[in-house]
Amino acid sequence: MMKRGVIFDFDGTLLDSMGMWTGIDRTFLLENGIEPPKGISDIVKKMTIHQSAAYFVERFSLxxxxxxxxxxxxxxxxxxxxxxxxxxEGAAELLAALHQREIPCCIASVTYPSLIEAALERLQIGQYIDFYLTPTHEGEGKHTPFLYHRAAERMGIAPAEAVVVEDSLHAAATAVIAGYYTIGVYDPVADGDWQKLCSLCQRTERSLKALCDPSFYSIFE
Incomplete structure (x- = not known):
């Protein structure tokens, strides 16, 4: 089926930010007198903002x-x-190329809206993004397809007509199961999941630059 729009993840997919989040988890715990447990970032990266905040309060009795x-x-x-x-790498080039071809693009992210807006403005890529969505309630983390479905519905397309681009294994799995054409993009923070991501997704690339190619654009024709 011809594809008609792209749903991008933000952190680790368009923005090189996942390493920073690992550091922030540690900084937050340390400033509250808590030695960060091993693997804490791997636990909270699968959660929404609301879930991770509640988890920190409960687990560490803050x-x-x-x-x-x-x-x-x-x-x-x-x-x-x-x-x-x-x-x-390749994010701005890819977004500009999709925009030139009039292919709708949006962002579906579980990060803070204020942070997305700040980065889009500074990096001057907001002109290529039709809209962005973040969770409105607990059920919209990427362990469920609700956020992707909201994005596809807003673009006026079916899941089978949408491309999802993700760096996260658990998020990509959600998209694949829900019927989206899913592209996995490498991020060094998730290096340990790379082989599983390659096995799961319809296409994987180590850089978004590799998608700036006729073989990718052809799925929209």
Missing amino acids: AMTPQQVEDRIEALADEQYRYHLPLK
Whole structure:
């Protein structure tokens, strides 16, 4: 079936930010007097913002509300998104090429809306993105396809007509099971999942630059 739109993940797919998130988890725990347990970032990376904040409060008995945890982590990340984090290789080129071909593109992300907006503005790629979506409730993390379905519905296309581009194994698995044509993109933070991602997705690439190619554009024709 011909594809009619692309749903991009943001962190680790378009933006080179996953390494920063590992550091922020540790920074937050350390400033609260807690030695970060081994593998803590691997646990929370599969959660929504709301879920990870509640998890931190419960697991570490923090004298904070989940909302206070969310606010503090957002503040820690803000400077990086606003001033420093770069795009992944090939991201700007690919988005510009899809825009030129009038192929709708959106972002489906579980990160903070304010951070997405700051990065889009600084990196000057907002012009290529029709809209972005983040979870509105607990059921919209990427362990379910609801966020992808919202994106496809807003673009006016069926799941089978949409391409999902993800770096995360669990998110890609959700998209594949839900019937999306799913492309896995390499991120060094998820290096241990790369072979599984290659086996799961319809296509995998080590760089978005590899998608700037007639073989990719042809699926929209």
